[in-house]
Amino acid sequence: MKVSYDFSGKVAVVTGSATGIGHAIAMEFAKAGADIAVCDYNEEKGKATVEEIKALGRKSAFYKCDVSKDEDVAAMKEGVLKEFGTVDFLLSNAGVSYGYKPDKTPCLGPPFTNVLVSDWERMFDINLFGMVRVIQAFYDIFKEKKEGKIVCTASIAAFESTSLQPQYNASKAGVINLVQSVSTDLGAYNVNVNAICPGFVYTPMYEHGAQGFKDLRPQFFADTNDPKSIMMKLAVNMSSLHRAQAPEDLANAALFLCSDAAKEITGQYVCVDSGIVRR
Ligand SMILES: NC(=O)c1ccc[n+]([C@@H]2O[C@H](COP(=O)([O-])OP(=O)(O)OC[C@H]3O[C@@H](n4cnc5c(N)ncnc54)[C@H](O)[C@@H]3O)[C@@H](O)[C@H]2O)c1
Numbered sequence: 001m002k003v004s005y006d007f008s009g010k011v012a013v014v015t016g017s018a019t020g021i022g023h024a025i026a027m028e029f030a031k032a033g034a035d036i037a038v039c040d041y042n043e044e045k046g047k048a049t050v051e052e053i054k055a056l057g058r059k060s061a062f063y064k065c066d067v068s069k070d071e072d073v074a075a076m077k078e079g080v081l082k083e084f085g086t087v088d089f090l091l092s093n094a095g096v097s098y099g100y101k102p103d104k105t106p107c108l109g110p111p112f113t114n115v116l117v118s119d120w121e122r123m124f125d126i127n128l129f130g131m132v133r134v135i136q137a138f139y140d141i142f143k144e145k146k147e148g149k150i151v152c153t154a155s156i157a158a159f160e161s162t163s164l165q166p167q168y169n170a171s172k173a174g175v176i177n178l179v180q181s182v183s184t185d186l187g188a189y190n191v192n193v194n195a196i197c198p199g200f201v202y203t204p205m206y207e208h209g210a211q212g213f214k215d216l217r218p219q220f221f222a223d224t225n226d227p228k229s230i231m232m233k234l235a236v237n238m239s240s241l242h243r244a245q246a247p248e249d250l251a252n253a254a255l256f257l258c259s260d261a262a263k264e265i266t267g268q269y270v271c272v273d274s275g276i277v278r279r
Pocket of ligand 1: 154
């Protein structure tokens with residue numbers, strides 16, 4: 001059974017929509033009739049996403065925006081309001097996994113001491129403070145409209161920690177708490193604020209990131225060096241349904257949370273992980 005949504009006339013701002021889950025969210029919201037502001041620091045792929053959306057007959061524009069930079073987020077907000085006039089849905093999705101040190105080596109544990117405070121700071125500036133920045137940028141618009149939806153992309157890493165990337169796990173736990181805090185604040189203005197938590201979705205994030213999992217448990221992954229196979233093995237072994245998710249599975253959760261069907265759901269997180277986090 002296919003569920004369809006009608007978001008005609010609505011404007012969605014999607015950060016991190018050049019690739020992966022954000023790209024799928026942008027495309028699925030466009031298919032549901034929304035106009036889409038594509039925000040990303042990847043200009044080439046972001047502009048390509050805009051062309052795909054326009055081909056569906058929707059309005060779309062690209063905003064080159066690094067969510068870790070105040071000035072980029074402020075310029076993005078101004079551009080969106082000038083072009084689209086408003087925002088109905090804010091999909092705050094941009095994020096990175098472990099990240100790299102200035103010398104280009106990955107910021108991975110164990111040991112815990114390998115991930116320096118400066119590595120934590122860079123991670124938090126994108127994954128957590130980036131979401132704070134974009135929510136604050138559009139806060140007054142939602143407050144004045146007295147309606148709207150915000151969906152932040154967190155992760156099952158908020159709940160299922162490993163020693164591999166403690167800074168990532170904590171940044172995503174912060175996103176869950178951010179959503180809860182903002183939902184109590186914007187709830188006074190009829191705005192719903194929720195999180196979606198992907199489990200294992202094969203996106204560009206895993207093209208480099210999967211190797212870290214292999215380094216952590218080399219015997220378990222002895223049979224493969226392929227990033228997709230490494231990720232699939234984790235997904236199959238850890239989840240109740242023994243499978244990974246597609247980017248569209250996350251987009252489906254975001255569509256639902258932005259629909260009237262979810263109007264009484266706020267301050268929540270939805271794990272789209274084929275059954276890894278169970279609580
Ligand atoms: N893929 C997974 O299995 C998985 C699991 C849990 C959580 N997530 C989360 O899902 C979100 C999307 O990740 P993805 O898997 O689609 O990876 P991805 O790398 O394909 O997408 C991330 C997007 O964010 C953009 N981005 C990164 N840093 C940015 C910044 N500072 N400013 C603006 N744009 C920036 C990238 O250019 C990219 O387009 C992330 O928040 C990630 O942490 C993914």
